[in-house]
Structure formats: C-alpha cells, structure tokens
Amino acid sequence: MTGGNALRCPICPRHCRLRPGESGFCRARANIAAEIRLWDYGFLTALALDPVEKKPLRHFQPGRQVLSLGGYGCNLRCPHCQNHAIALAGRGEAPGRFYRPGALADLAAELVPRGNIGLAFTYNEPLVQYEFVRETATLIAERGLRNVLVTNGYAAEEAWLGLLPLIDAMNIDVKTFAPERYAELGGNLDVVRRNLELAAAVCHVEATLLLIPGWNDSPAETEALARWLAGVDRHIPLHITRFFPRHQRSDTPPTSPEVIFARTETARRYLTRVYPGNV
Numbered sequence: 001m002t003g004g005n006a007l008r009c010p011i012c013p014r015h016c017r018l019r020p021g022e023s024g025f026c027r028a029r030a031n032i033a034a035e036i037r038l039w040d041y042g043f044l045t046a047l048a049l050d051p052v053e054k055k056p057l058r059h060f061q062p063g064r065q066v067l068s069l070g071g072y073g074c075n076l077r078c079p080h081c082q083n084h085a086i087a088l089a090g091r092g093e094a095p096g097r098f099y100r101p102g103a104l105a106d107l108a109a110e111l112v113p114r115g116n117i118g119l120a121f122t123y124n125e126p127l128v129q130y131e132f133v134r135e136t137a138t139l140i141a142e143r144g145l146r147n148v149l150v151t152n153g154y155a156a157e158e159a160w161l162g163l164l165p166l167i168d169a170m171n172i173d174v175k176t177f178a179p180e181r182y183a184e185l186g187g188n189l190d191v192v193r194r195n196l197e198l199a200a201a202v203c204h205v206e207a208t209l210l211l212i213p214g215w216n217d218s219p220a221e222t223e224a225l226a227r228w229l230a231g232v233d234r235h236i237p238l239h240i241t242r243f244f245p246r247h248q249r250s251d252t253p254p255t256s257p258e259v260i261f262a263r264t265e266t267a268r269r270y271l272t273r274v275y276p277g278n279v
C-alpha cells in the first residue's frame with residue numbers, strides 16, 4: 001500500500017501504483033473498492049479441450065487432453081503477440097462469459113473420461129488473473145487433477161512462490177536471451193531466469209523460444225539460452241518455434257523452417273530434448 005488512496009499491485013515486477021478506479025498496465029487488474037483485484041473475476045475469453053502437446057508440453061502426460069482457459073490482459077507488450085486480441089484487451093473489449101472456479105473444476109472432472117488431465121491456464125498471460133488462477137487451481141488439485149500454467153514467467157517472486165505449489169507443469173515463453181530486448185517488451189530477463197529456476201526445482205518445466213527474424217534468431221542467442229538452460233537442467237525440453245506475421249510485426253516474414261532446424265541443432269549441443277515447432 002502507498003500513501004493517499006493509491007495501492008500497489010503485488011503480482012508482477014511492475015508493481016503498478018493505482019488510484020481508485022485505475023487499471024494496471026495489464027488492463028485486467030485495478031484498484032476497486034480499496035483493493036487491487038480483477039475487473040472481471042472468472043471472465044473467460046476462451047475455453048477448449050486441447051491436446052497437452054499444444055501448450056506446448058512434450059514430456060508431461062503425452063497423448064492426453066487438458067481443459068484450457070484464458071481471460072484477457074497481459075503484463076508485457078510484445079509487438080509480435082500471437083494472441084493480441086485477448087492479451088491486449090481491457091474490460092469489455094473481448095467477448096466471453098463468466099465461470100465460477102467450482103463450475104470449472106466440475107467441468108474438468110466431467111471431461112476426465114475424454115482424456116482430460118485437469119486445467120491449463122493459458123492463451124493470455126494467466127498471472128494477471130492471479131487470484132482466480134489460485135482459487136481454481138486449488139479446487140483442481142483437491143479433485144486429484146493436474147494444473148498447467150502457460151506463462152511469460154514475469155511475476156514478482158512472492159506471487160510466483162505462492163502459485164508454484166499448485167502447479168504440476170508449466171511452459172515458460174522465454175522471449176529473448178538479450179536483456180535489452182526484454183526491456184523493449186517491458187520485461188526483465190533476470191526475473192524470468194530466476195522464476196524458471198524456481199519452477200524447475202518443484203514442477204515439470206518446458207520452455208519455448210519463438211524465433212522472430214532479425215530480432216532474436218541469431219545462432220549466438222539460441223546458443224546462450226540453451227547453455228544457460230542446460231545449467232538449470234539439461235533435460236528441460238525447449239521448443240524452438242516458428243513466427244508468423246502478427247500484430248505490429250505483420251511486415252516481418254515468417255521464420256524459415258531452415259532457421260528453426262538449424263537453431264534446434266545448435267540447442268541440441270547443450271540440451272537433450274529440443275523440438276522444432278510450427279514447421
């Protein structure tokens with residue numbers, strides 16, 4: 001809490017200082033009735049039963065499905081955002097409907113006969129729905145089901161540690177391995193590195209690197225990421241995926257499959273499980 005009526009959000013390193021009625025950078029959280037909370041608790045813009053491999057997770061419950069949900073908002077600003085319609089949306093700007101955590105847990109359990117393992121918090125950045133994710137994940141765990149988090153990993157450490165005990169598997173989207181380019185997105189590489197290390201100590205972690213031509217696709221950058229990741233655990237799966245023109249990078253050409261395969265080979269010098277994606 002700060003002076004006056006402004007409050008600080010504890011969820012991500014931005015620690016937005018919000019006056020009454022003001023939204024945070026992520027556009028999902030706000031100072032409402034003297035507390036920082038979601039504008040729309042339980043509002044989902046997407047809900048679908050997806051293969052686990054689509055998250056992507058290659059070494060966690062392969063061949064199974066996971067009920068996947070997303071809301072709106074994000075605490076980064078990637079010009080190449082592949083989900084910008086919901087990630088950059090604010091209140092009332094994306095269609096959807098409200099679900100109670102209990103109803104979602106019931107639905108996840110009903111879908112077990114169809115191969116469902118639990119719930120995945122994905123599509124937009126789930127960290128900005130922090131309290132909703134925690135409450136829903138708690139109910140999923142109580143039913144003996146699994147929780148999956150697909151995230152940019154840009155969380156304040158206390159909030160991150162508060163979530164980890166509930167999460168069985170996650171994919172962390174490492175945007176770049178260059179600190180100055182992380183800053184361009186409004187993030188911080190050191191925070192993401194630290195959070196990945198913390199997560200890898202307690203749950204199944206896979207990482208994704210979306211290769212954007214001319215931005216983060218140099219051999220040296222992939223090599224630096226792979227070398228560091230191997231220092232955490234050389235068996236952490238790394239997905240090196242292909243970019244397609246989107247949002248403010250609609251003029252950037254798609255990543256060539258040849259570059260994806262070449263960087264995959266580079267990373268395989270350090271890591272045992274590296275996969276080309278979207279090729």
Ligand code: SF4
Pocket residue numbers: 009010011012013014015016023024025026027028029030074075127128
């Ligand atoms: S989660 Fe949203 S409101 Fe909270 S600090 Fe981060 S950007 Fe700001």
